Amino acid sequence: MITLNVNGKPMSVDxxxxxxxxxxxxxxxxxxxxKYGCGMALCGACTVHVxxxxxxxxxxxxxxVAGKRITTIEGIGQTKExxxxxxxxxxxxxxxxxxxQSGQIMSAAALLAKVKRPTDAEIESAMSGxxxxxxxxxxxSLAVRQASRNLK
Amino acid sequence: MNEFGIINLSRRDFLKAGAGLTLxxxxxxxxxxxxQGGRSVVAAGALEPNAFVRxxxxxxxxxxxxxxxxxxxxxxGLPTLVAEELxxxxxxxxxxxxxxxxxxxNNLFLGALQGTGGSTALANSYEQMRKAGAAARxxxxxAAAERWNVAPxxxxxxxxxxxxxxxxxxxxxGQLAASAAKLPVPKEVQLKDPxxxxxxxxxxxxxxxxxxxxxTAIYTQDVKLPGMLTALVAHPPRFGGKPKSFxxxxxxxxxxxxxxxAIPQGVAVLAHDFWSAKKGRDALAVEWDESGAxxxxxxxxxxxxxxxxxxxxxxxRKEGDLPGAFARAAKTLxxxxxxxxxxxxxxxxxxxxxxxxxxxxxIWNGEQFQSIDQPEVAAVLGxxxxxxxxNMLFAGGSFGRRANxxxxxxxxxxQIAKGIDGRAPVKLVWTREDDMRxxxxxxxxxHALKAGLDAQxxxxxxxxxxxxxxxxxxxxxxGMMVKDGIDATSVEGAANLPYAVPNLGVELHxxxxxVPVQWWRSVGSTHTAFSTETFLDELAAAAGKDPYQVxxxxxxKSPRHKTVLEMAATEADWTTPLVSARVxxxxxxxxxxxxxFNTVVAQVAEVTVKRDGSYRVDRVMCAVDCGLAVxxxxxxxxxxxxxxxxxxxxxxGAITLKDGVVEQSNFHDYMPLRMxxxxxxxxxxxxxSEKPTGVGEPATPVIAPAVANALFAATGKPIxxxxxxxQT
Ligand code: FES
Ligand code: FES
Numbered sequence: 001m002i003t004l005n006v007n008g009k010p011m012s013v014d015x016x017x018x019x020x021x022x023x024x025x026x027x028x029x030x031x032x033x034x035k036y037g038c039g040m041a042l043c044g045a046c047t048v049h050v051x052x053x054x055x056x057x058x059x060x061x062x063x064x065v066a067g068k069r070i071t072t073i074e075g076i077g078q079t080k081e082x083x084x085x086x087x088x089x090x091x092x093x094x095x096x097x098x099x100x101q102s103g104q105i106m107s108a109a110a111l112l113a114k115v116k117r118p119t120d121a122e123i124e125s126a127m128s129g130x131x132x133x134x135x136x137x138x139x140x141s142l143a144v145r146q147a148s149r150n151l152k
Numbered sequence: 153m154n155e156f157g158i159i160n161l162s163r164r165d166f167l168k169a170g171a172g173l174t175l176x177x178x179x180x181x182x183x184x185x186x187x188q189g190g191r192s193v194v195a196a197g198a199l200e201p202n203a204f205v206r207x208x209x210x211x212x213x214x215x216x217x218x219x220x221x222x223x224x225x226x227x228x229g230l231p232t233l234v235a236e237e238l239x240x241x242x243x244x245x246x247x248x249x250x251x252x253x254x255x256x257x258n259n260l261f262l263g264a265l266q267g268t269g270g271s272t273a274l275a276n277s278y279e280q281m282r283k284a285g286a287a288a289r290x291x292x293x294x295a296a297a298e299r300w301n302v303a304p305x306x307x308x309x310x311x312x313x314x315x316x317x318x319x320x321x322x323x324x325x326g327q328l329a330a331s332a333a334k335l336p337v338p339k340e341v342q343l344k345d346p347x348x349x350x351x352x353x354x355x356x357x358x359x360x361x362x363x364x365x366x367x368t369a370i371y372t373q374d375v376k377l378p379g380m381l382t383a384l385v386a387h388p389p390r391f392g393g394k395p396k397s398f399x400x401x402x403x404x405x406x407x408x409x410x411x412x413x414a415i416p417q418g419v420a421v422l423a424h425d426f427w428s429a430k431k432g433r434d435a436l437a438v439e440w441d442e443s444g445a446x447x448x449x450x451x452x453x454x455x456x457x458x459x460x461x462x463x464x465x466x467x468x469r470k471e472g473d474l475p476g477a478f479a480r481a482a483k484t485l486x487x488x489x490x491x492x493x494x495x496x497x498x499x500x501x502x503x504x505x506x507x508x509x510x511x512x513x514x515i516w517n518g519e520q521f522q523s524i525d526q527p528e529v530a531a532v533l534g535x536x537x538x539x540x541x542x543n544m545l546f547a548g549g550s551f552g553r554r555a556n557x558x559x560x561x562x563x564x565x566x567q568i569a570k571g572i573d574g575r576a577p578v579k580l581v582w583t584r585e586d587d588m589r590x591x592x593x594x595x596x597x598x599h600a601l602k603a604g605l606d607a608q609x610x611x612x613x614x615x616x617x618x619x620x621x622x623x624x625x626x627x628x629x630x631g632m633m634v635k636d637g638i639d640a641t642s643v644e645g646a647a648n649l650p651y652a653v654p655n656l657g658v659e660l661h662x663x664x665x666x667v668p669v670q671w672w673r674s675v676g677s678t679h680t681a682f683s684t685e686t687f688l689d690e691l692a693a694a695a696g697k698d699p700y701q702v703x704x705x706x707x708x709k710s711p712r713h714k715t716v717l718e719m720a721a722t723e724a725d726w727t728t729p730l731v732s733a734r735v736x737x738x739x740x741x742x743x744x745x746x747x748x749f750n751t752v753v754a755q756v757a758e759v760t761v762k763r764d765g766s767y768r769v770d771r772v773m774c775a776v777d778c779g780l781a782v783x784x785x786x787x788x789x790x791x792x793x794x795x796x797x798x799x800x801x802x803x804x805g806a807i808t809l810k811d812g813v814v815e816q817s818n819f820h821d822y823m824p825l826r827m828x829x830x831x832x833x834x835x836x837x838x839x840x841s842e843k844p845t846g847v848g849e850p851a852t853p854v855i856a857p858a859v860a861n862a863l864f865a866a867t868g869k870p871i872x873x874x875x876x877x878x879q880t
Pocket of ligand 2: 097098
């Protein structure tokens, strides 16, 4: 049994320590908001926060996050960055197929938690690890800027 | 039953708990598929009703949407049509995906078939869904008139409120639903005059944005049934390979692995969860039978295509006297173009959940082609198509992939479930690598173009030879869309070249290769728009003419093309020279226009080429004529989306084979465009009161030639193969 804290709740998991956090969340804890896109830290669909830092959960083992504080898309709305981002995402109808968007919002939330008013270049560098095959990038950067302005 | 066939289903078996009024619309005389020349099929049982609207006593309006939501906005567009005629409040609209039932949910542009594709979802539903909404409105209105004992025409309905203003009475749909359900369906309904539209033509917010922003939207990947096993499949390394033998001992020793079964497609490892199945598959030893495997590489395939292009193909179009025109031409130009295989690479790799019982098969899937999937799955199981129940979930992208003409990944999932005798529900999951290497690619193509100019530089002759696999050969569509050996999807965009050229020939070779191919967002136009639009710029350059003005002249009789062309050029300030930000940078502007799926798109791309030969696309101005834009913001989103998808392919897209083995596997070697490479995009929608046409695909094919033409303008060197490589 390995324990971790997910969205403020302590949870214990009976899985091999080498299991990626992504599959722990999805298959063992039944939290499916975090998505699988590549399994190789190339697309960002699986982005979560580990101790406040963005991490690709497909390439982060359970052992590495034992006892750590994890935030996922299911919990990010409880933070002020997550809330303004989700509002901006909806206001601008950012999602198309939507499959990449959990990861996009998690990367954006990590950015805004660190830099309240990011420059365009900072947005670009924080978000370029997240692939969107539907091509919602321009709306994503618009929504991040709008969320940043709404962040008190 | 009235003239357009709306009947009241409330008292039939479609009535669900909490539902007051359910309306169905019968299949009208089937529309013809545009461009397919008068095909008209009447579905068997055309009087069978199909339900589109459900008004609950809780005042919700549920719209049953017959088309897959894969990002393109069907779960917003189709409900908008119903809500408009119903005068509903947008906030009371709910959406439900339709079940598989082609007698009620067929695509009116695909005859009797139920499916989503060819940018038809909104276009084929435009009147059908409005009528469903209008009929519901009429019944609610009649119920209110009866309840209040007033004349129906003294009642007003607006934004979900039903009012009798003279007596200041007011109610809502929910309170009227039960009594409206007892009323007959009106004999006929009057659709609104477009000038009275309150929702159509304006932006309403997407119905799926919230669920897709908080992680609650459910995709196939997220389905979990009690006792379900996750399956990964070891596939043969080459197309056409088969499992010969395997040793499951090591795989079965992995904790969590439950079973290993051979299926025609490979060897499946079933486990309680993905990671165990993955480790099990890694441990599996399989020997492959490669006697029927395809072993050519991309270079060999292209060499063969090149040879074929030197010989005449089957005629797809013939105008005037081509040999005579070439003989008389003052100048002749030739160019050849090469296109690689392309994977769809949807963000959600293919997957499928199957639950088998003795007399039924239930499937959860980003379901795109019910009328193919039902019989294909049924054939594997020895069932009747209607025993296959299909649950249509959100799809994490498709771009054509999920409408597989052989139901490939569904059949694979069903084979696994059958392989364990249906003991447990099965979720087949493809890894990104499986998805990338599974084939069903946009085919490779080779184009040879030759044109003759007269002394004034006018184009007097145009010969276009296309070589590439037929997408439709061997599919259910072969009989319908392959005529005299010409696969319509191989030559679309070339055979209907819009330019006024007097002597013109388009020919096709359709060699067979063992690589499975499939339609890919905008299908034939993915290559024909590129070769025709870049060759035209080469001809303009050879004649010393402006490529925009050349197009304007040649499109004098194509008003829709001309309009969007002029819009894009104007928005881009075509005549104002571009300035370079840095010494040594070269800038260029390129234009392209192309019609696909009855929608015309023009784009102007602006590029900067640096000294080291690297380039970036700075800005794209995109103009579109898609008839009436039901939701202008969704139209904009689809233009943006198509541009990114097409630009990704133009800059990076290539699936290559070496000795029959696919060389790419994941996003490091099949690269997607990322945010830091994004151009600014402006979208301009032509005003139109014509019926809406599709927007999911038509922006895709235009961007590659627009960018290539911009690079040609910047460097003077034409781009003749994709993905783009700049010669320094
Ligand atoms: S799934 Fe983790 S980065 Fe792609
Ligand atoms: S919205 Fe589809 S991949 Fe981003």
